[in-house]
Amino acid sequence: xxxxxxxxxxxxxxxxxxxxxxxxxxxxxxxxxxxxxxxxxxxxxxxxxxxxxxxxxxxxxxxxxxxxxxxxxxxxxxxxxxxxxxxxxxxxxxxxxxxxxxxxxxxxxxxxxxxxxxxxxxxxxxxxxxxxxxxxxxxxxxxxxxxxxxxxxxxxxxxxxxxxxxxxxxxxxxxxxxxxxxxxxxxxxxxxxxxxxxxxxxxxxxxxxxxxxxxxxxxxxxxxxxxxxxxxxxxxxxxxxxxxxxxxxxxxxxxxxxxxxxxxxxxxxxxxxxxxxxxxxxxxxxxxxxxxxxxxxxxxxxxxxxxxxxxxxxxxxxxxxxxxxxxxxxxxxxxxxxxxxxxxxxxxxxxxxxxxxxxxxxxxxxxxxxxxxxxxxxxxxxxxxxxxxxxxxxxxxx
Amino acid sequence: xxxxxxxxxxxxxxxxxxxxxxxxxxxxxxxxxxxxxxxxxxxxxxxxxxxxxxxxxxxxxxxxxxxxxxxxxxxxxxxxxxxxxxxxxxxxxxxxxxxxxxxxxxxxxxxxxxxxxxxxxxxxxxxxxxxxxxxxxxxxxxxxxxxxxxxxxxxxxxxxxxxxxxxxxxxxxxxxxxxxxxxxxxxxxxxxxxxxxxxxxxxxxxxxxxxxxxxxxxxxxxxxxxxxxxxxxxxxxxxxxxxxxxxxxxxxxxxxxxxxxxxxxxxxxxxxxxxxxxxxxxxxxxxxxxxxxx
Amino acid sequence: xxxxxxxxxxxxxxxxxxxxxxxxxxxxxxxxxxxxxxxxxxxxxxxxxxxxxxxxx
Numbered sequence: 001x002x003x004x005x006x007x008x009x010x011x012x013x014x015x016x017x018x019x020x021x022x023x024x025x026x027x028x029x030x031x032x033x034x035x036x037x038x039x040x041x042x043x044x045x046x047x048x049x050x051x052x053x054x055x056x057x058x059x060x061x062x063x064x065x066x067x068x069x070x071x072x073x074x075x076x077x078x079x080x081x082x083x084x085x086x087x088x089x090x091x092x093x094x095x096x097x098x099x100x101x102x103x104x105x106x107x108x109x110x111x112x113x114x115x116x117x118x119x120x121x122x123x124x125x126x127x128x129x130x131x132x133x134x135x136x137x138x139x140x141x142x143x144x145x146x147x148x149x150x151x152x153x154x155x156x157x158x159x160x161x162x163x164x165x166x167x168x169x170x171x172x173x174x175x176x177x178x179x180x181x182x183x184x185x186x187x188x189x190x191x192x193x194x195x196x197x198x199x200x201x202x203x204x205x206x207x208x209x210x211x212x213x214x215x216x217x218x219x220x221x222x223x224x225x226x227x228x229x230x231x232x233x234x235x236x237x238x239x240x241x242x243x244x245x246x247x248x249x250x251x252x253x254x255x256x257x258x259x260x261x262x263x264x265x266x267x268x269x270x271x272x273x274x275x276x277x278x279x280x281x282x283x284x285x286x287x288x289x290x291x292x293x294x295x296x297x298x299x300x301x302x303x304x305x306x307x308x309x310x311x312x313x314x315x316x317x318x319x320x321x322x323x324x325x326x327x328x329x330x331x332x333x334x335x336x337x338x339x340x341x342x343x344x345x346x347x348x349x350x351x352x353x354x355x356x357x358x359x360x361x362x363x364x365x366x367x368x369x370x371x372x373x374x375x376x377x378x379x380x381x382x383x384x385x386x387x388x389x390x391x392x393x394x395x396x397x398x
Numbered sequence: 399x400x401x402x403x404x405x406x407x408x409x410x411x412x413x414x415x416x417x418x419x420x421x422x423x424x425x426x427x428x429x430x431x432x433x434x435x436x437x438x439x440x441x442x443x444x445x446x447x448x449x450x451x452x453x454x455x456x457x458x459x460x461x462x463x464x465x466x467x468x469x470x471x472x473x474x475x476x477x478x479x480x481x482x483x484x485x486x487x488x489x490x491x492x493x494x495x496x497x498x499x500x501x502x503x504x505x506x507x508x509x510x511x512x513x514x515x516x517x518x519x520x521x522x523x524x525x526x527x528x529x530x531x532x533x534x535x536x537x538x539x540x541x542x543x544x545x546x547x548x549x550x551x552x553x554x555x556x557x558x559x560x561x562x563x564x565x566x567x568x569x570x571x572x573x574x575x576x577x578x579x580x581x582x583x584x585x586x587x588x589x590x591x592x593x594x595x596x597x598x599x600x601x602x603x604x605x606x607x608x609x610x611x612x613x614x615x616x617x618x619x620x621x622x623x624x625x626x627x628x629x630x631x632x633x634x635x636x637x638x639x640x641x642x643x644x645x646x647x648x649x650x651x652x653x654x655x656x657x658x659x660x661x662x663x664x665x666x667x668x669x670x671x672x673x674x675x676x677x678x679x680x681x682x683x684x685x686x687x688x689x690x691x692x
Numbered sequence: 693x694x695x696x697x698x699x700x701x702x703x704x705x706x707x708x709x710x711x712x713x714x715x716x717x718x719x720x721x722x723x724x725x726x727x728x729x730x731x732x733x734x735x736x737x738x739x740x741x742x743x744x745x746x747x748x749x
Contacts (some may be wrong), residue, residue: 054551066548067535095673127532127555128531134513139530140513145509148512192663194662199655199658207539286715326726
C-alpha cells in the first residue's frame with residue numbers, strides 16, 4: 001500500500017521533471033537553428049510526397065540503381081562512423097583503460113543516436129516499411145540472408161547501447177536505485193555490443209557480396225566484410241576526434257571543468273590507435289592489390305579514383321596521424337581525422353553507389369530531395385544530441 | 399561375432415529399414431524436379447505474342463504489338479512487363495531474344511531476402527510474396543541478371559518479375575508465353591529433358607548453333623536455357639557471371655557468424671579478466687589525480 | 693568457346709608473402725615510431741601536467 005503510494009509519487013515526480021526538461025533552453029536564433037529548421041521542415045514535406053506517391057516521386061532511384069544515398073550514405077556510412085562506440089567501450093570496459101573513461105558517455109550517446117537516426121533512415125527507403133516487423137516476429141525468418149542478420153543486429157545493438165547509456169538517463173531523472181541496477185548490466189551489454197558490432201559492420205559489406213558482377217573489381221573482393229570491419233575501427237576513432245573537436249567548441253560551458261592535458265592525452269591515444277588500424281587496413285588493401293592483380297586496372301579513371309581513396313585518404317592520413325602523435329601536434333590529428341573520415345565516406349559510397357554498375361551509361365545522381373532528407377536526418381540527430389547533452393550528465397566524469 | 403560381421407549385419411538391417419524411406423524420398427524428388435524453358439533464338443520471328451500473352455495472364459500493361467515499333471531499340475523488362483523481346487542485328491542476320499527472369503537454381507534474390515518474400519518453389523519458379531516483402535530492394539542488388547523491378551511510383555510498391563506462371567503450372571498448364579509461341583521457339587519441361595534436346599540440336603547442327611547452352615552453368619544454372627547462332631555477348635547476355643551459384647558468395651560469411659557470436663564474447667570476457675591486474679598497476683597513474691581533483 | 697586449362701589462383705602467393713614480410717618490418721617501425729617522442733618536441737604535455745598537479749597541491 002505504502003509502497004504503491006511511494007512509487008506513484010515517484011512516477012509523477014519523474015513525469016513532471018521530464019515535462020519541464022522538454023522545454024527549450026537558451027537562445028533560439030542561433031546560426032545552426034536558422035539553417036536546420038527550414039531543412040527539417042522541407043524534409044518533412046518531401047517525406048509526405050515520398051510516402052504518398054512512392055519513392056520515385058522524390059528520388060532518382062531506378063531499376064538499375066535500387067540503392068541511393070539514403071542507404072549508401074545514411075545507413076552504410078553512418079553506421080561505419082558510429083563504430084567509435086564499440087571501440088571505446090572495448091577499451092574502457094574490457095581492457096579497463098581508465099584514461100578514456102571521460103569520453104565513454106558522449107561516444108556511446110553518439111553511437112546510439114547514430115544508429116537510431118541513420119539506421120532509422122532505412123525505414124524511409126523501404127518500399128513497404130509497415131512490414132519492417134516481419135523479420136523479427138518470426139512469420140518469415142530468412143535465415144539464409146545477410147540482411148536478416150544485419151537487421152537483427154541493428155535492433156539488438158540499439159538495445160545494448162540504450163542499456164549502456166541508461167545509467168546516465170537514470171542519473172538525470174534522479175532514480176538512484178534504477179541507476180545502480182542498470183550500471184550492473186554495463187559489462188554484459190558492452191561485450192554483447194562489441195560482438196554484434198563486429199558482425200554487422202562486416203555484415204554491411206557482406207550485403208554486397210552477391211553484387212559481384214555489378215561492383216567495379218577494384219572495390220569488389222570476397223574480403224569486403226573484413227575491410228568494412230577494420231575500416232570501421234579507425235572510422236570510429238576519427239569520428240570521436242572530429243566530434244570532440246566540435247563539441248569542445250560548441251559546448252564549452254558544459255565541458256568547462258575538463259582537464260585540458262588529460263583530453264590531449266586522449267586525443268593522442270586515439271590517434272595512435274587510428275594510425276595502427278589504418279596501417280593494417282592499408283596492408284589488407286595492398287594484399288588484395290597483389291592477390292587480384294589490380295595493377296591491370298589502375299590506368300583508367302576508376303584506377304585513379306581508387307588510388308585517391310586508398311593512398312590519398314588512407315595512407316596519407318595514416319602517416320599524418322603517426323607524425324602528429326610523435327610530435328604531439330593536436331591540430332594535425334584533427335586534419336588527419338577529417339581526411340580519414342572522407343576516405344570512409346568515399347569508400348562506402350564507392351561500393352554502394354559510385355562504382356556500382358560503373359559500366360552503366362546513365363549513372364545515378366542523388367536528387368536534391370534525397371540530399372535534403374539526408375541533411376534532415378543529420379540535423380535532427382544533432383538536435384536530439386544537443387537536447388540530451390544540455391540536460392543529462394554526459395560530459396561529466398562518471 | 400567379430401567386428402566386421404557386426405558391421406555387415408547392422409548395415410544390412412539398417413538398409414532394410416532405411417531402404418523404404420530412401421526410395422520414397424527418391425520418387426518424391428523425381429516429382430519435384432525443377433522445370434524450365436528452352437528458348438531457341440534461331441527459331442524466333444519476333445512476333446511478340448509471348449509479350450502479349452504474358453501481360454494478359456499477369457494483368458500487366460499489354461503492348462500494342464502491331465503499332466508501337468518497340469523493336470527499334472533494345473528494351474528491358476520493367477515494372478509493367480515481365481518479358482520483352484529484343485531485336486539484335488548480327489552477322490547471321492536479325493536475331494530476336496526474349497528476356498525474362500531466368501529462375502536460377504540457387505537464386506541470389508531468394509538468398510538475399512530477409513523475410514523469404516522471394517521464394518524458390520519446389521517446382522522451380524521463383525515467386526514473390528507481397529505480404530512479407532519489406533521493399534528493401536536487395537533482391538535487385540543481388541540479381542546478376544537485373545530482373546526484379548520495383549514500382550517506384552506507388553505508395554505500396556510491388557517487386558515485379560516473371561513467375562513462370564506459377565499458378566498455371568499448378569493447374570497443370572504451361573507458362574502463357576510458351577503456349578502462345580507460334581514457332582516452337584519456347585519449349586517447356588524438366589531441365590534434364592530440355593538439356594538433352596538442346597545438346598542434341600547443337601551437336602546435330604554444329605554449323606547452325608554456337609557450342610554453348612546459355613543457362614546450363616551460368617550463375618550456378620538457370621531454369622531458362624538459350625540456344626543461339628551467334629556468340630551470346632552479341633545478344634545482350636552477360637557471359638562474365640561465373641558458374642558458381644550466387645548464394646555461395648555469402649556462405650563463408652554466414653558460416654562464420656555463429657563462430658563469432660560465441661567466440662568473441664568468450665574472448666572479451668577473458669581479456670576483461672586478464673586486464674584486472676593491469677588496472678591495479680595503472681591505479682597509481684590515473685585514479686589518483688582524479689581522486690584529488692574531486 | 694569453353695577452354696579447359698589450368699588456372700593457378702595462387703599465382704601471386706609468393707609476392708603476397710614478400711609483401712607481408714615488408715609490412716611486418718614497417719609495422720614494427722611504425723609502433724616504435726609511435727611510442728617514441730620527436731627529437732625537438734620536449735614532451736610539453738608532461739611538463740604542463742606536472743605543473744598543473746603541482747598547482748593543485
